[in-house]
Amino acid sequence: MNYRTPTGGAIDRNTVLRFTFNGQSYTGHPGDTLASALLANGVHEVGSSVKLGRPRGIVAAGSEDPTSLVQIEAPFPEPMLLATTVELYDGLVARGLAGQGRLANEPDPARYDAKHEHCDVLVVGAGPAGLVAALTAARSGARVVLVDEQNQAGGALLGVDEYLDDRPSAEWVADVVAELKSTPGVLVLERTTAFGMYQDGFVLALQKRTDHLGFAAPASVARQRVWRIRTRQTVLATGAHERPVVFADNDRPGIMLASSARTFRHRYGVLPGSRAVVFTTNDSAYCAAIDLAESGVDIPLIVDARASAPSRLATECAARGIEVRAGHVVTGTEGSGRVTDVHVAPLGSGHADTVVCDTLLVSGGWNPVVSLFSQARGKLRYDSELGAFVPGEELETVRVAGSATGELDLTACARQGRNAGAAAAIAAGFTPSGQVPLPTSDSRCTARSGLVLWRVPGAEDSSFVDLQRDATVSDVLRATGAGLRSLEHIKRYTTIGTAHDQGKTSGMIAAGIVAEALGVELADQRPTTFRPPYTSVSFAALAGRDRGELHDPVRVTAIHPWHVEHGALFEDVGQWKRPWYYPQPGEDLHAAVLRECQATRESVGMMDGSTLGKIDLQGSDAGKFLDMLYTNMMSTLKVGKIRYGVMCGVDGMVIDDGTVIRVGEERYLVTTTTGNAAKILDWMEEWLQTEWPHLDVHCTSVTEHWATIPLVGPRSRDVLAAVAPSLDVSNEAFEFMTWHDTEVAGVPARVCRISFSGELAYEINVTAWHGLAVWEALMAAGAVYGITPYGTETMHVLRAEKGYPIIGQETDATVTPQDLGMSWAVSKKKPDFIGKRSFARAENNRTDRKQLVGLLPVDPSVLLPEGSQIVETDRLPEPPVRMLGHVTSSYPSAALGRTFALALVRSGHERIGETLYVPVDDSLVPVTVTDSVLYDKEGARRDG
């Protein structure tokens, strides 16, 4: 059967769209929603309820609908959308849901993005109040953004056939929108729902940009966009939702809100059924009844809970053959799927009549949409006449206009919009020019609030308060009976208001029913908190474009292209990609690293050290400042020299290490670990700016200005000599822990003679621009020695053989310099430095602290897994087992011809020579504790 009216509605009747629902093929028109198209085809039953499996239909026409949950299957699976908000397109495939949606198995091909927008006045809602507010603000010259969740402006006007100022309301709307869109500085966003309101005028809105295009959606356009709107002033013209009344079996398909039926009629040219009973507590449903009757729907009866019906409207109804029964209520319904009969009885008690119908329209009054106002921390007040919470105060930057305030008269709503728009413009520093004329409506229904009626007494088990959660009046009474007294507890006990619709139509009723059950006044109750988002938002929209390669910046050095070209595998170190090792064909990690280590120890290797943090310090107090930051003395360093240093936090735990180069009398260059570069610069600035602003020191990051290339191994001197002909590389002229400015490969370079491997080594620094070319020049110059590029893994092995710790690997925020065996780097002379005082605490002076030692597996071929724990006995007792520490680093060593490890071990320094045990899988591996320096203990190799 076709329920499409012959005329009317904002649909394109000349175009037919085909779609599939629950496996059946149907047609509709552009302008339809899935819901209106289903209704046009006579389909009321959409899905079934989550707990009881009862059939469920379409209750409302918009985003407040509590029941019409559907799963989109094509073009791409999307769960849990409301049929009332899905715009119809050709080829749509959908099905009704039983409360749970299904996620796609395949990746979502759509694009998503976000955009920042700034304005003076944001207006939320393009109904009469919002349109007038926006126009008033726009005419003042303010930057205005108007957002509305529908695909066209008009708000409540879209669902009625009223005339404004003697012409169709759509014309009035079109004029206002046209002026807004042609005013510079005004942005009108359709299909855009403001879903969250935060501090300082921050409003988030989701725009659905291509969903309505279905298969024709262009792939290059972001499907959905999160607008991050920052506004000075906001006008909330968010309207009101009609609410139902709860009665027995109030959940059958065919039971619909009265105003929604009217919307389906006027906006979509769809009739809800052929014979409709109307149940109301107020005047507005009369208009629905009259409209539908005029459209050919048989309306046998209006059931008005009020003691007397409005006489003028009752007369109009009588003229159309509609009976009005005042003082009556609907007490129940029948029907195996869709409603077939309703029971009508006098309010209170009395004989129930049964009326045959296929549709029951219900109106229990109006709930102003106050979600955003509440999110903005506006206080709400219970309006007993309306039976709803309304904005209870004005906020400095947030105004409310229209039916969101509880006002129901169109001209009054528009006036509120005008006032709010003007006030917002003034508050934002603009002067409204003239007054936007207020439209007058020819509506039959004078808007008056009616009787506040939450529920009709009856079968509590089938009187549904929250249709989506299948929560009934019984559930509420069970909760109050269990001793629960707060609305929050009852909400949690019954789950009312927590479903997909977040209680848009049920929340107020639930509060009313609870208050009745508890015998308290709603005016004394705090409404339950409104939390963002107002309507659901896809995860992908929130993630936006921070996906895939843009998820987090990949930081690369100037030499990176070479590493890629030469087959390096990379390690993530913070955001950096660092070469991990350079496997040759057939090599795994161990083979490659053994080769890289061997080449470096025996001839020459080099690595890209550009990621090291580098900070330039200048000023007369730079030395004094560094003396406070490092545990050792830096101010005594001579110009031209380099010193290794350790930094601690105030708690005395090691936070970083690196080298300090004295560049000039009042200038130093310090290096930090790769991961801590930003943190250490911040750390320095924090102390300088907040604690010691009197110090004359300035810090500047030069991390990326310099490319840094450690050139390592006995032949490094030869390679350097080849590329730096003007530099005297002899041991006498260029001592360990000194630096020289020179030219390398023809470009200015600073060469430091430092070593993190124990070998003769140089660190070559050139501007990042020259990094790649200098690297290639070194490769060329070193070719004769078989120069070998190596990655972080080889670097780790080489330093571990020398017992040098890696901050973050050997340390974990519980390790002091003394624990690392670095008492030599802790000044005894300095009166103070950061962390010093903490060394005197009881815990720091325990003799059984964990200390860094070497471990040699008794079987030299056994490689201990890093992270292994260490125990004292060769047999494991029952848990908990006493653990002495753990393996921090572990490698096979080409130089040692065996495996070895570094470990933090309780009383480690005293245990050197002892045998301990490392549980690995099901066995205990015996290990010998040694000094942490395992290679070239005498340091003979560093001079080459």
Place this chain on the structure above:
Amino acid sequence: MTADPTSPLAAWTDRLTFAPALIASERPFLSQLTVRVSDPDAVAALGSALGVVFPSVPCTFTTGSGPFGAVEVLWLGPDEFLVVAAPDLQLPIEDALRAVPFKGSVVDTSAQRTTLVLEGSHVRDVLAHGCSVDLHPSSAPVGTCVQTLLARTGIILQVTGPDRFTILVRSSFAQYLAAWLSDACVEYGAVP
């Protein structure tokens, strides 16, 4: 044997035209010096040495011309400025600045950041996808210079013309920024 320089966006040279959204171009190898100074007399003297008045208003930049040709000075903080000039002038400019006696610091940071010029009718739209600062001409007129975030990287953003911006970005983030711009421009008709 002289090593040729490579700019951070060398690999993007032919790919920075995001028409019709905007045209981007790298201006590599500019001379850049970070100057830390707070004494107003010293600030004035440093400006005189370069022929440019240092910006006194936060979040602005100034331009001038002197012994080193056209020079821009960007306000980075209450005692921090970035001097930007044509390539290969960093050493003489550093010398000129050091010739002024003042308490503070001068650091050659030329390779620390690279420079991208963005022009086109959609340039504000594209930037608004990742930048929370209001770039409307009434809020950010020509001469504005802000340090802020663009998507997930820090930038220095200069408004240099009606629809023209200059972005300075840390060298290691430059490729991320280029990829991000390329992706953002797709919306406005650019072919990635």
Place this chain on the structure above:
Amino acid sequence: MTSPAQPPGAHLPEHPDFLWENPEPKASYDVVIVGGGGHGLATAYYLAKVHGITNVAVLEKGWLAGGNMARNTTIIRSNYLWDESSGIYEHSLKLWEGLEDDLGYPILFDQRGVLNLAHSLQDVRDSIRRVNANRLNGIDAEWVDPAGVKEICPIVNVSQDVRYPVLGATYQPRAGIAKHDYVAWGYARAAHAMGVDLIQNCEVTGLETAGGRITAVETSRGRIAAGRVALCAAGHSSVLAAMVGLRLPLASHPLQALVSELLEPVHPTVVMSNAVHVYVSQAHKGELVMGAGIDSYNGYGQRGSFHIIEQQMSAALELFPVFARAHLLRTWAGIVDVSPDASPIVGLTPVGGLYLNCGWGTGGFKATPGVGDCFAHTIAHDKPHQYNEPFTLERFTTGALVDEHGAAAVAH
């Protein structure tokens, strides 16, 4: 209508599913517990059950379990690094395993396991270190490679071609989730049944001492004398302690979480990733429950910044591409009090008879039974239980910290 003298609902008949009464506070109790969240209720329960101390009031300024208990993501696990933490969290997990029977109340405790993902080589080392420590402490733990991750949770993207590939994970099979409200109600019901008074809408406004000992609490419903007072008001511990001049090493921060709509089961376990700051499970009804890192600043406002949620979503989609078209339904924030070493403070205070239980940061929910038991012991004996002995306030002076940042960086 009821008369104003009667509390709301006083006229109602007792219901078969009765949970608890709403009595007027008495003038005096042996023990007053400040804070009617999970910890306060559990403490009252074990005081009554284990120690026979039933003249106890739990004071709650709002509604029972309406603070962090109502706002958490209900992850339960005990795979912490240090012995001290393992002790109390494993004690707690063992109690969870018998809790439904113990309380005679369904709590939907579901041991579906937890995966803690590793994304860097150092994550891998730290993870293996923790697995080994867990095993030696008698806690179930294993290291699984990316293929193993995929087997346990097929929707995790274990491709190595992503920004931060999954390099493996630790897996604790006995970990899981429970229904937070039911846990609170179960404790409340059982405590009430043993004679504990649960007093809602009763805000503590002052703490009274005499001779260095606690004597009473001042409340919005009058003075209540107390032999002992136990503070269990996570989030607000500093404010309460300040009432007796006690300063705590705590900062209260917003911690946000969110849920999706109901979805068919896709996620059989719990996945946490410190590196990309997200943790996810799918609740019994089908909603995805997710949390993020804490907001950076101190805040009592029970709201956080939305960019935290956005970042969390981009991280979540990298790990779980199938979530793209799931929808965010509701967001909220709790207030967690964070200590310098990310471990709790549970024990005695310089004020006689005043006991402190705070600083749980993001770990409070999972500890509920364990700390309830240990804290009850501490109160009953005026001496810490062995499992909370390391978690003294004095450790910040001696330096004997229990640094769990590695385990708690993201939480939970």
Place this chain on the structure above:
Amino acid sequence: MQLIPCPWCGPREEAEFHYGGQAHVAYPDDPSALSDEEWAQYVFFRDNPSGPFAERWSHNAGCRRWFNAVRDTRSHDLLAVYRVGEPMPEVTA
């Protein structure tokens, strides 16, 4: 996301800032003269009020300057910002 008024750059989004905890906690003149308890107070113990709180922020992604703010920790509203070295202004929460 809050707007935080940097004393130099003006209001910027919170994501550009780094939080620094309680303000006006001075590094002790002579840490070695402090008892363990006093030192622990400096290192670990902080005020944590529900209400106005003087705290430190750094405009990390902007001018990199540290400054102080008084913020109401209940509403998160910033009541005042002031530069390092300036006294805490009077505020009404």
